Structure formats: structure tokens, C-alpha cells
Amino acid sequence: MPDTPLHVDDNDRYARLRLIPWWDQERLRRACVLVVGAGALGNEVLKNLALVGVGHLSVVDFDVVEAANLTRSVLFRARDRGRPKADVAAEAVRELNPDVTVTALPGNVLTSVGLGVFRDADVVIGCLDNREARLWVNRCCWKVSTPWIDGGIQELNGVVKVFTPPDSACYECGMTENDYRLINLRYSCPLLRQEDLAAGRVPTVPTIASLIGGLQTQEALKLIHGLPVPGGEAFVFNGAASQSYRTRFQRREDCLSHETYAAPIELPLQAGRHTAADLFAAVRPHLGDGDLQLSLDRDLVVSLACGRCDAVQRVLQPLSLVGLGRATCPQCGELSQPQIVHTVEPDHALAGERLASLGIPPYDIVRVANRDSEGVFLLAGDRREVLGSLDQP
Ligand SMILES: [Zn+2]
Ligand SMILES: [Zn+2]
Structure with a gap:
């Protein structure tokens, strides 16, 4: 029930705010x-x-x-x-x-x-x-x-x-x-x-x-x-x-930040539960057949390889989380080189990994392309876990 400025409810904590002509408490509540x-x-x-x-x-x-x-x-x-x-x-x-x-x-x-x-x-x-x-x-x-x-x-x-x-x-x-x-x-x-x-x-x-x-x-x-x-x-x-x-600020048309997505298609997938292969299966009806490719928004460190003693550590974490301490070879102390991937394809060794292991957080929007089209997909299965009781956007 919209309050009119003439009626002030003493039990309404927003009563004074509602006196502001343009104030819309219901809009704020939503x-x-x-x-x-x-x-x-x-x-x-x-x-x-x-x-x-x-x-x-x-x-x-x-x-x-x-x-x-x-x-x-x-x-x-x-x-x-x-x-x-x-x-x-x-x-x-x-x-x-x-x-x-x-x-x-x-x-x-x-x-x-x-x-x-x-x-x-x-x-x-x-x-x-x-x-x-x-x-x-x-x-x-x-x-x-x-x-x-x-x-x-x-x-x-x-x-x-x-x-x-x-x-x-x-x-x-x-x-x-x-x-x-x-x-x-x-x-x-x-x-x-x-x-x-x-x-x-x-x-x-x-x-x-x-x-x-x-x-x-x-x-x-x-x-x-x-x-x-x-x-x-x-x-x-x-x-x-x-x-x-x-x-x-002057808008720069060559700025790298201006990518805008279409409205994502919602998939009942969860980053912590489903694999890249599950994702590919779920997007096929939307993208059709063809060579699918999942783009990773975060550079993924798959492993760290030591150039001196050939020790390899498996990492599977976004680059920004991998610190220098981690990069030190546990066997010889030399600094290891990261193996980094930006994309995953269905025949890739990583396709069997859970999306979370590919650096994709819960409730993310992922990009999958085939040869001639690209789609963006929301991992909507995570909504409840991430946003709790908030069911609607
Ligand atoms: Zn810009
Ligand atoms: Zn080493």
C-alpha cells in the first residue's frame, strides 16, 4: 500500500524517507x-x-x-x-x-x-x-x-x-x-x-x-x-x-573493457558439481554441432614445471591465486614455469574436470563458441547456494 505524504505511520521506520517526493521505498525494497x-x-x-x-x-x-x-x-x-x-x-x-x-x-x-x-x-x-x-x-x-x-x-x-x-x-x-x-x-x-x-x-x-x-x-x-x-x-x-x-572521462573506442554479453541462457548446472563435458552436453541444443570451445575468463595454471629437474606439480588454479611460493620447485628450489590454458575443448584432457577446477566460480556466466556462433550461459544451478533465499534477479 503506497503511503501518502499526509499520513505518517509511527511504526513505519521509513516514514520520514517517504516524505521525499521522489522516494520509492518499494523500489528500494526490491x-x-x-x-x-x-x-x-x-x-x-x-x-x-x-x-x-x-x-x-x-x-x-x-x-x-x-x-x-x-x-x-x-x-x-x-x-x-x-x-x-x-x-x-x-x-x-x-x-x-x-x-x-x-x-x-x-x-x-x-x-x-x-x-x-x-x-x-x-x-x-x-x-x-x-x-x-x-x-x-x-x-x-x-x-x-x-x-x-x-x-x-x-x-x-x-x-x-x-x-x-x-x-x-x-x-x-x-x-x-x-x-x-x-x-x-x-x-x-x-x-x-x-x-x-x-x-x-x-x-x-x-x-x-x-x-x-x-x-x-x-x-x-x-x-x-x-x-x-x-x-x-x-x-x-x-x-x-x-x-x-x-x-x-573520454570514451576510448579501442578500450578492452567494452565487451557486452547478450542475455545468458540459464542452465541447471553447478560449478562445483558439473564438468566441462557436462557443460558441452548442455549447450549443444543451443549451439548445434560443431567444434565447441569453452573460453576461460581467468588464466588457468594447469601445472608448474621445473626446468632443471623436470618435476611437475599439478595446480588447476587461476593464475592470480598462484603465488611465488607455490612456483618454487619442491625438489630443487628452482622457479617453475606455469603451463597456462585459456580455452577447453571437448576432446581436451581437462574436459572431465569440474568447472570449479577450471577456475570457474559458482553462478558464473560462461562463454562457449562453436565455429560460427557463440553463446553465454549462466550456471543457474548455483543460484540458491550463492544468493541464498534470493530466488529472483
Ligand atoms: Zn573503456
Ligand atoms: Zn626442480
């Missing part, structure tokens, strides 16, 4: 927002979304709560130290507002979160501290045409960037040579990434997280309501001078 990162910014964003009653939240973070988080994280308590940030944040959100369904996705956004989670979101909010994860989130959002709002903070300064696929400039369009250099540094050495994932231990004053997290949430609320929000633009705030300006 909305899904994916928050990537549960650090200082993520805490502010989740708190705000919970307070206003955004109905379905998902939160991704691979880290655990530490004492140093307690000065900037309203959802964490000292007793939470050592527990996954995603779990703790989700519990705190439920306590803040029991109307909100929240799904904790503890894990790395690059390897653990299926594209279906991005597709089901009305808005993705990036609360990240490194370029690599932002670039990944950007590409995911483009593939499934979900708008995303990036936030960044340092000391007293902050920035909010809004991207609206498919037409606006994207995060990568705004990347500089220096941004690419800093990302590549993390992939230097023998293709394997440095173990040090502590990319962003950027010092910030908690107030800037409130400001930028507040602005990110506000832009998300506008997007959910269908209010005009220009995409491909940044709001930059200089906290020392209390000055701000807006800037617009």
Missing part, C-alpha cells in the same frame, strides 16, 4: 546492490544501504577483521577480530535492519564471484583499494550491463566515479599509463604474481570514508530510482582545501 570490499568505504556504504532499506545486498571481501580496522569500520567490533569481514559486515547489516537480506561472499572478487552476481545487481558499488580489482569489476559490469560506482580514498582526499554501461566511458577508459604500469608490476617476475596482496594499506582519516561512501550510496539511490546520473564522470574531493570538482 533492489539488489553488490558491494565489493568491506573496508572503511564498504562499511559506510553497507551501513547507509541498510539504513534506507535497500532489500538485497551482497558483500564481497577476502580479508579478516583486524584491530586497525576498528577506527574506520562502524560494522566491526573488537570481538570480531580474525573473522571474515564479509561475514561480520553481513551480520551487522541484518542487525541494523532486519528487512534487508544480505549475502556474505567471503573471497576474492577476481576468482570467487560469478558473473551472475553482477548480473543480478541493479548497481555495483566498488569499495576497493587496488586498480587490478577495479579493472576486473569494470569488465564484469560491462559484460552484464550493470552500472557501477567506484570510490577511492587517501588521507583526506577522495573520488567517486560513476560508470553506466554500455555507452559511457568506463574505468579503463580513464586509466593512465601509470595505472597500467602499476598493475603490470604486480604481474612481473615469471608471470606469477607477488604473494603480497596487501596492495592498499592506504592511510585514511575515517571522515573521508564517510563522505565518499555517503556520495557513492547517494549516487546508487539515484540510479535505483531512475534519476539522471551522468556516467563516465568523476567527482573529486580535496579534503585539505575542502574543494571539489567534476571531471569527465
Whole structure:
């Protein structure tokens, strides 16, 4: 029942919000927002979304709560130290507002979160501290045409960037040579990434997280309501001078992030249960006969081979999860070379592996091609496990 502004129900926690002429509480109740990162910014964003009653939240973070988080994280308590940030944040959100369904996705956004989670979101909010994860989130959002709002903070300064696929400039369009250099540094050495994932231990004053997290949430609320929000633009705030300006990114037509998928066909498959061979069997009715090929979105390290003593270790993990420690030959200590694959075919030795072993997370959207057409397929069998009670997108 829509409330009229003239009637205020004292038991309605949203009564004051409903007085805002354009506010639509029912729309917010139905909305899904994916928050990537549960650090200082993520805490502010989740708190705000919970307070206003955004109905379905998902939160991704691979880290655990530490004492140093307690000065900037309203959802964490000292007793939470050592527990996954995603779990703790989700519990705190439920306590803040029991109307909100929240799904904790503890894990790395690059390897653990299926594209279906991005597709089901009305808005993705990036609360990240490194370029690599932002670039990944950007590409995911483009593939499934979900708008995303990036936030960044340092000391007293902050920035909010809004991207609206498919037409606006994207995060990568705004990347500089220096941004690419800093990302590549993390992939230097023998293709394997440095173990040090502590990319962003950027010092910030908690107030800037409130400001930028507040602005990110506000832009998300506008997007959910269908209010005009220009995409491909940044709001930059200089906290020392209390000055701000807006800037617009130039869309680069040769940008590598602009791939957009068609609506995926849903298959009742699960990444942890079904193999690539099962997938090929399931897509044949849609793609017809011909030489099928599954494209892997994450470079898959099949094995590590030592050049000195010929020792081979089987790995089957995405490249970004394979650290230098793992690459050291257990027999002679020499650095091993990774054998990497990007595609799997039905006659490939890997076709019998479960999709999860090929680096495909649950509820992902996978691409399978035959000679003249390509299809995208959602592993819909994982929906319940990944998103819990949330049955509809
Ligand atoms: Zn771009
Ligand atoms: Zn060796």
C-alpha cells in the first residue's frame, strides 16, 4: 500500500524517507546492490544501504577483521577480530535492519564471484583499494550491463566515479599509463604474481570514508530510482582545501573493457558439481554441432614445471591465486614455469574436470563458441547456494 505524504505511520521506520517526493521505498525494497570490499568505504556504504532499506545486498571481501580496522569500520567490533569481514559486515547489516537480506561472499572478487552476481545487481558499488580489482569489476559490469560506482580514498582526499554501461566511458577508459604500469608490476617476475596482496594499506582519516561512501550510496539511490546520473564522470574531493570538482572521462573506442554479453541462457548446472563435458552436453541444443570451445575468463595454471629437474606439480588454479611460493620447485628450489590454458575443448584432457577446477566460480556466466556462433550461459544451478533465499534477479 503506497503511503501518502499526509499520513505518517509511527511504526513505519521509513516514514520520514517517504516524505521525499521522489522516494520509492518499494523500489528500494526490491533492489539488489553488490558491494565489493568491506573496508572503511564498504562499511559506510553497507551501513547507509541498510539504513534506507535497500532489500538485497551482497558483500564481497577476502580479508579478516583486524584491530586497525576498528577506527574506520562502524560494522566491526573488537570481538570480531580474525573473522571474515564479509561475514561480520553481513551480520551487522541484518542487525541494523532486519528487512534487508544480505549475502556474505567471503573471497576474492577476481576468482570467487560469478558473473551472475553482477548480473543480478541493479548497481555495483566498488569499495576497493587496488586498480587490478577495479579493472576486473569494470569488465564484469560491462559484460552484464550493470552500472557501477567506484570510490577511492587517501588521507583526506577522495573520488567517486560513476560508470553506466554500455555507452559511457568506463574505468579503463580513464586509466593512465601509470595505472597500467602499476598493475603490470604486480604481474612481473615469471608471470606469477607477488604473494603480497596487501596492495592498499592506504592511510585514511575515517571522515573521508564517510563522505565518499555517503556520495557513492547517494549516487546508487539515484540510479535505483531512475534519476539522471551522468556516467563516465568523476567527482573529486580535496579534503585539505575542502574543494571539489567534476571531471569527465573520454570514451576510448579501442578500450578492452567494452565487451557486452547478450542475455545468458540459464542452465541447471553447478560449478562445483558439473564438468566441462557436462557443460558441452548442455549447450549443444543451443549451439548445434560443431567444434565447441569453452573460453576461460581467468588464466588457468594447469601445472608448474621445473626446468632443471623436470618435476611437475599439478595446480588447476587461476593464475592470480598462484603465488611465488607455490612456483618454487619442491625438489630443487628452482622457479617453475606455469603451463597456462585459456580455452577447453571437448576432446581436451581437462574436459572431465569440474568447472570449479577450471577456475570457474559458482553462478558464473560462461562463454562457449562453436565455429560460427557463440553463446553465454549462466550456471543457474548455483543460484540458491550463492544468493541464498534470493530466488529472483
Ligand atoms: Zn573503456
Ligand atoms: Zn626442480
